[in-house]
Amino acid sequence: MEKQPGEQAAAEPADSGAGGGEGGSPQVAGAQTARPEDRLTLLLRLRAQTKQQLLEYKSVVDANEEKTPEQIMQDKQIEAKIEDLENEIEDVKIAFEIKKLALDRMQLSAALKKNLEKINPKTSVLMDNMKHVLKLNKLIMKSHQESWDLEEKLLDVRKKRLQLKQASESKLLEIQTEKNKQKNDLANMENSDKIKTIQQNLQMEIQITTVIQHVFQNLILGSKANWAEDSAFKETVLQLEKNLTMI
Amino acid sequence: MSVLRPLDKQPGLNTATILLVGTEDALLQQLADSMLKEDCASELKVHLARSLPLPSNVNRPRIDLIVFVVNLHSKYSLRNVEESLHHVDTTFFLGKVGFLITGAGREGHCSIHRNTVVRLARTYRSPLLFCDLEVEGFRAAVAQRLVRMLQICAGHVPGVSALNLLSLLRSSENPALEDV
Numbered sequence: 001m002e003k004q005p006g007e008q009a010a011a012e013p014a015d016s017g018a019g020g021g022e023g024g025s026p027q028v029a030g031a032q033t034a035r036p037e038d039r040l041t042l043l044l045r046l047r048a049q050t051k052q053q054l055l056e057y058k059s060v061v062d063a064n065e066e067k068t069p070e071q072i073m074q075d076k077q078i079e080a081k082i083e084d085l086e087n088e089i090e091d092v093k094i095a096f097e098i099k100k101l102a103l104d105r106m107q108l109s110a111a112l113k114k115n116l117e118k119i120n121p122k123t124s125v126l127m128d129n130m131k132h133v134l135k136l137n138k139l140i141m142k143s144h145q146e147s148w149d150l151e152e153k154l155l156d157v158r159k160k161r162l163q164l165k166q167a168s169e170s171k172l173l174e175i176q177t178e179k180n181k182q183k184n185d186l187a188n189m190e191n192s193d194k195i196k197t198i199q200q201n202l203q204m205e206i207q208i209t210t211v212i213q214h215v216f217q218n219l220i221l222g223s224k225a226n227w228a229e230d231s232a233f234k235e236t237v238l239q240l241e242k243n244l245t246m247i
Numbered sequence: 248m249s250v251l252r253p254l255d256k257q258p259g260l261n262t263a264t265i266l267l268v269g270t271e272d273a274l275l276q277q278l279a280d281s282m283l284k285e286d287c288a289s290e291l292k293v294h295l296a297r298s299l300p301l302p303s304n305v306n307r308p309r310i311d312l313i314v315f316v317v318n319l320h321s322k323y324s325l326r327n328v329e330e331s332l333h334h335v336d337t338t339f340f341l342g343k344v345g346f347l348i349t350g351a352g353r354e355g356h357c358s359i360h361r362n363t364v365v366r367l368a369r370t371y372r373s374p375l376l377f378c379d380l381e382v383e384g385f386r387a388a389v390a391q392r393l394v395r396m397l398q399i400c401a402g403h404v405p406g407v408s409a410l411n412l413l414s415l416l417r418s419s420e421n422p423a424l425e426d427v
Contacts, residue, residue, distance in 0.1 A: 042261075045261070045288060045289075045403075046260060046261055048403075048405040049260075049261065049289075049401075049402055049403045049405075051405065052402040052403070052404070052405050052406075052408070053258050053401075053402035055402075055408070056254075056402055056408055056409075057254060059408075060254055060338070096414070100414075
């Protein structure tokens with residue numbers, strides 16, 4: 001590795017006396033009057049330089065103040081610390097990228113603004129585009145509003161329908177309960193004992209009357225009388241034929 | 248072995264020093280001459296070296312910017328630069344180191360692939376410049392760029408620091424988030 005380092009210091013100062021890159025060495029005659037200004041600008045430049053260099057040194061000192069711990073830590077702690085530091089780095093990187101993007105955006109918008117303020121025929125296309133965009137945006141907003149209104153109406157109609165449905169449901173329920181009540185009452189009535197005894201009595205009477213009818217029929221037939229001749233007699237016989245169970 | 252540190256000396260007043268490291272002496276000399284011809288408000292000092300480490304017996308001013316010159320035609324220059332990189336302190340790579348690649352114009356003579364140097368620059372997170380140092384016009388252009396970079400690295404431009412310039416020089420193909 002011990003190569004022959006031939007170092008040549010080509011130190012020719014290219015110093016242009018007047019600040020701001022005004023090339024050409026200051027001439028003797030004209031330099032007398034220009035020297036105080038040169039000196040002043042030189043001093044100001046030196047001031048700016050020393051400020052910047054001081055800033056750099058300060059930042060290096062600040063960066064070096066954060067020391068890594070010397071003591072021996074466990075593996076897991078070290079890993080956790082490494083992860084924390086890496087996360088910090090990632091956060092700073094992301095923040096930086098975002099700031100860069102924001103700067104770019106600002107630059108772009110500034111350039112765009114400047115461009116717009118310039119000559120008209122070139123920017124007319126841009127202005128037309130922007131106006132078109134604005135028009136479309138207004139249309140979009142209007143149609144959004146309309147669709148919102150329509151949706152509101154639809155919602156109202158649906159609500160009403162729901163209410164009506166619920167009302168009809170309750171009514172039908174009422175009707176059903178009433179019918180059921182009637183049926184139950186009827187069944188109750190039919191099942192009650194009173195009616196049964198009445199029915200039995202009725203049956204008994206009908207049977208008795210039928211027996212009496214048969215007796216009278218047989219009486220008349222047995223007497224061998226001609227009941228067809230007398231109309232009143234005929235009516236009585238025919239009445240006896242009536243089947244009382246059918247009534 | 249002496250290691251180059253960026254801030255171990257006080258800066259000279261209105262002075263900016265650049266160190267060009269490379270094996271091609273003639274090219275380095277021509278580049279140095281072009282740089283000194285540039286108009287610059289501060290005093291420029293150009294040091295040339297074949298390789299690091301520099302001899303410690305010489306009293307030299309604080310070095311603000313190191314540019315490693317690699318010639319794509321010779322593998323020896325690349326190896327030389329790689330070995331010299333070990334003698335540079337890590338804090339130098341915060342914007343005060345640059346790589347200059349020459350000889351990319353003639354594809355037939357290239358023995359090093361372009362990707363090798365791109366990877367090298369990416370490893371060291373430093374800006375990479377391509378220039379054909381044998382052509383006068385290109386040399387003048389790159390000399391102008393180097394003078395501007397040198398002024399920023401020396402702190403002569405208020406508001407911009409070397410680290411700032413490093414983040415600004417990162418192109419969109421090589422975004423900061425992609426490498427961990």
